Amino acid sequence: MRRHGGRLICDARLSSLSRQPKGFYAQTGQGTIAASMVINAAGAWGDEVARMAGLSPIGLSPKRRTALVFKPEKTAVMDDWPLVIDFAETIYFKPEQGRILASPADETPMPPCDVQPDEMDIALTIDRLEKLSTLDVPKILNRWAGLRSFAPDRAPVVGPDGDCGDFIWCVGQGGYGIQTAPAMAALTKARALGRDLPDGLAGHDVRAACYDPARFRHPKL
Numbered sequence: 001m002r003r004h005g006g007r008l009i010c011d012a013r014l015s016s017l018s019r020q021p022k023g024f025y026a027q028t029g030q031g032t033i034a035a036s037m038v039i040n041a042a043g044a045w046g047d048e049v050a051r052m053a054g055l056s057p058i059g060l061s062p063k064r065r066t067a068l069v070f071k072p073e074k075t076a077v078m079d080d081w082p083l084v085i086d087f088a089e090t091i092y093f094k095p096e097q098g099r100i101l102a103s104p105a106d107e108t109p110m111p112p113c114d115v116q117p118d119e120m121d122i123a124l125t126i127d128r129l130e131k132l133s134t135l136d137v138p139k140i141l142n143r144w145a146g147l148r149s150f151a152p153d154r155a156p157v158v159g160p161d162g163d164c165g166d167f168i169w170c171v172g173q174g175g176y177g178i179q180t181a182p183a184m185a186a187l188t189k190a191r192a193l194g195r196d197l198p199d200g201l202a203g204h205d206v207r208a209a210c211y212d213p214a215r216f217r218h219p220k221l
């Protein structure tokens with residue numbers, strides 16, 4: 001990006017986004033930025049950013065997901081253990097560098113915020129782990145929570161807004177935003193530039209229409 005003359009501006013909270021006849025003015029903590037195009041990759045805040053630009057939200061639902069890490073005392077953790085998830089999806093755990101990462105697979109609806117782990121979710125995780133496995137949890141080494149955001153049909157939302165073609169959505173990755181990041185970036189780029197999807201996506205039968213924000217206005221398409 002820098003080789004192409006791009007500039008990365010961090011710690012710049014967007015406080016307003018006004019649409020101009022051509023492009024946008026973005027008020028940020030680092031000053032006003034004029035832009036011909038905006039990519040809305042604001043995660044749980046995606047609808048909020050659209051509203052700032054006077055555009056309709058798509059109905060994103062941010063949901064809290066909790067995780068914790070511990071090292072069992074009675075069992076040596078092997079790195080080649082598989083990820084384990086119960087059929088009802090009430091818990092999953094996997095090895096991580098000699099420790100276990102576990103989650104109660106929670107999906108608690110929340111407004112967009114700097115979310116923190118809930119003590120009850122931590123306690124539930126340990127209870128389910130001890131019932132379903134022989135692993136002991138002597139001490140929790142790390143715990144955190146984050147927001148996973150879902151569109152109404154739980155598929156990602158990528159492409160130009162129906163009312164403003166220079167406002168590009170890239171949200172709603174749910175629980176797969178890390179693994180899908182390269183593909184989401186390639187899809188976003190193709191949609192923003194009005195290009196065909198690259199072979200890496202089209203070859204896997206990825207169809208832009210499945211992710212188009214317009215599907216929420218025309219649910220039958």
Ligand SMILES: Cc1cc2nc3c(=O)[nH]c(=O)nc-3n(C[C@H](O)[C@H](O)[C@H](O)COP(=O)(O)OP(=O)(O)OC[C@H]3O[C@@H](n4cnc5c(N)ncnc54)[C@H](O)[C@@H]3O)c2cc1C
Nearest residue numbers: 013014042043045065067146147173174175176177178179
């Ligand atoms: C516990 C947990 C486990 C997960 N496990 C996995 C996994 O195993 N694999 C996987 O693929 N995914 C996983 N995910 C999901 C993954 O983390 C998300 O899908 C991904 O982070 C979404 O990335 P994003 O960049 O779109 O949104 P975010 O990571 O939410 O980033 C959005 C950014 O926009 C910023 N922002 C919002 N509003 C403004 C504003 N007004 N001004 C400036 N900045 C703003 C926010 O501060 C934030 O930094 C997990 C999530 C959680 C919580």
